Amino acid sequence: MANAKSYQxxxxxPDGRPLLRLIADCEVEVIDPSAPPVPDLPARRExxxxxxxxxxxxxxxxxxxxxxxxxLLAQQGVEGKQAEAHLRDYFRVQNLRDVSKAGASQLIEELxxxxxxxxxxxx
Amino acid sequence: xxxxxxVSVSHLNLYLTCSLKYRFQHVDRLPRLYRAASxxxxxxxxxxxxxxHKERKAGRNPPLDQLLRTFGADxxxxxxDEDIRFANGDDSEKLVFKGKELLSEYYGLPAGRVxxxxxxxxxxxxxxxxxxxxxxxxxGVIDLIEEDDVIGELKTSLKSWSLADLPDNxxxxxxxxxxxxxxxxxxxxxxxxxxxxxxxxxxQTLITGREKKDYExxxxxxxxxxxxxxxGVFIPNRGCWMCKDCEYDQDCREWTxxxxxxxxxxxxxxxxxxxxxxxxxxxxxxxxxxxx
Numbered sequence: 001m002a003n004a005k006s007y008q009x010x011x012x013x014p015d016g017r018p019l020l021r022l023i024a025d026c027e028v029e030v031i032d033p034s035a036p037p038v039p040d041l042p043a044r045r046e047x048x049x050x051x052x053x054x055x056x057x058x059x060x061x062x063x064x065x066x067x068x069x070x071x072l073l074a075q076q077g078v079e080g081k082q083a084e085a086h087l088r089d090y091f092r093v094q095n096l097r098d099v100s101k102a103g104a105s106q107l108i109e110e111l112x113x114x115x116x117x118x119x120x121x122x123x
Numbered sequence: 124x125x126x127x128x129x130v131s132v133s134h135l136n137l138y139l140t141c142s143l144k145y146r147f148q149h150v151d152r153l154p155r156l157y158r159a160a161s162x163x164x165x166x167x168x169x170x171x172x173x174x175x176h177k178e179r180k181a182g183r184n185p186p187l188d189q190l191l192r193t194f195g196a197d198x199x200x201x202x203x204d205e206d207i208r209f210a211n212g213d214d215s216e217k218l219v220f221k222g223k224e225l226l227s228e229y230y231g232l233p234a235g236r237v238x239x240x241x242x243x244x245x246x247x248x249x250x251x252x253x254x255x256x257x258x259x260x261x262x263g264v265i266d267l268i269e270e271d272d273v274i275g276e277l278k279t280s281l282k283s284w285s286l287a288d289l290p291d292n293x294x295x296x297x298x299x300x301x302x303x304x305x306x307x308x309x310x311x312x313x314x315x316x317x318x319x320x321x322x323x324x325x326x327q328t329l330i331t332g333r334e335k336k337d338y339e340x341x342x343x344x345x346x347x348x349x350x351x352x353x354x355g356v357f358i359p360n361r362g363c364w365m366c367k368d369c370e371y372d373q374d375c376r377e378w379t380x381x382x383x384x385x386x387x388x389x390x391x392x393x394x395x396x397x398x399x400x401x402x403x404x405x406x407x408x409x410x411x412x413x414x415x
Contacts, residue, residue, distance in 0.1 A: 074196030
C-alpha cells in the first residue's frame with residue numbers, strides 16, 4: 001500500500017542547540033506482512049448507492065465537515081489531491097462544493113466506524 | 124440590536140479589539156473575501172493537536188507521522204476553494220514545513236497525562252463579588268486539561284509571549300473560571316503553550332494563575348460587551364494589530380456609520396441608562412448614513 005512518511009533529521013551543536021532541521025516527506029511502499037489489513041475506504045467497496053450530489057436548496061457540506069473528511073482520510077493514508085479525487089469520486093461530483101451536508105455526515109460516520117474497527121481514533 | 128445567545132471569550136476579545144469587525148463577522152455575517160494564511164495555519168495546528176491530545180487521552184501514543192498528516196490534511200482542506208492571503212514572502216509550502224517543524228518540536232516534549240481535550244462548556248457567568256448573574260451564559264472550549272488541575276491553552280504566533288502578556292489574558296481567566304465551575308476546585312496552573320513560528324521554531328510554555336478579582340473583571344467586561352451590542356456600538360479600531368490581516372478591510376474602509384433599528388430616536392431610547400458616552404457615540408453615528 002502506498003503510504004506517506006515524514007522523517008525528521010536534526011543536526012545539533014555539541015552543546016545540544018539545533019543547527020539544522022530537515023523534514024522529509026516521501027511516498028513509500030509499505031509491505032509489512034505482520035501489519036493488520038487497512039480497511040477499504042467506502043468508495044473502494046464499489047458502492048452502488050453513494051450519496052447523490054446536493055441539489056436545489058439542500059444544505060451543502062460545511063467547512064468543518066470538509067476538514068474533518070480530509071483529516072479522516074489522511075489517517076487512512078489518502079492525502080492531498082488523492083483525497084480530493086477520492087471524495088469527488090465517492091460523491092460523484094465535479095466540485096466538492098456540490099457535496100451535500102447529509103452525504104458528508106454519512107461518509108464521516110463510515111470513516112469513523114472504519115477507524116474504530118482498525119483500533120484507532122478519529123481525526 | 125439582538126443580543127447574542129452566549130458570550131464566548133473569542134467574541135469578547137474581538138469586540139474589545141475591534142467592535143466593527145465583530146459586527147461584520149457576527150452580526151452582519153458578511154462573507155470573507157479571503158482568509159489570512161496565519162489564521163488557516165493556526166487552525167490547522169490546533170486541529171492536529173486536538174487529535175493528538177484525544178489520542179493520548181485514550182491512552183494511545185500515535186506516531187509523529189500521523190500527527191503531521193493530520194495537520195497537512197487540514198491545511199489542504201482549508202485551502203480548497205478559498206483565497207488565502209500570505210504575508211511576508213510566506214507561501215503554502217513554507218507554512219506547511221514550518222507547521223511540521225513546530226508539531227515535531229511539540230510532539231517530542233515531555234507531556235502531562237491528558238485528562239481532557241477540547242472540552243466544551245456553557246455555564247452561567249456570575250460576579251463573585253455581588254452574585255449578579257449575566258443574562259446569557261459564558262461559552263467556550265478548553266484546549267487541554269492535564270492531571271493535577273492544569274489547563275493548557277494552545278497558541279501559535281510569530282513571536283514569543285512575555286509574562287506581562289498573561290495577567291490580562293481573558294481566555295485564561297474564562298477557562299480558569301469555567302474549570303472551577305465544572306470541577307468544583309480551582310486550577311493549579313494555567314499554562315500557555317505557544318508554538319512560535321520564528322526562523323528557529325520553538326514551543327514556549329508560560330505559567331500563570333487567576334483569582335477572584337479576575338473573575339469579577341471578566342464579568343464586568345462581559346456585561347459591558349452586552350450593553351455595547353444592545354446599543355449598536357460598533358466602532359472601527361484602525362491601526363490595531365488585527366488590521367494587517369483583516370478580511371473585512373474593504374468593508375471597514377467603506378463603513379460610514381451604524382444604522383439604527385427603528386430610527387435614530389428610538390435607537391437612542393434603547394441605550395442603557397447611565398451610559399452617556401455610548402449615547403453620544405450612537406447619536407453621532409446614526410446621524411451619518413449607513414452603508415448597509
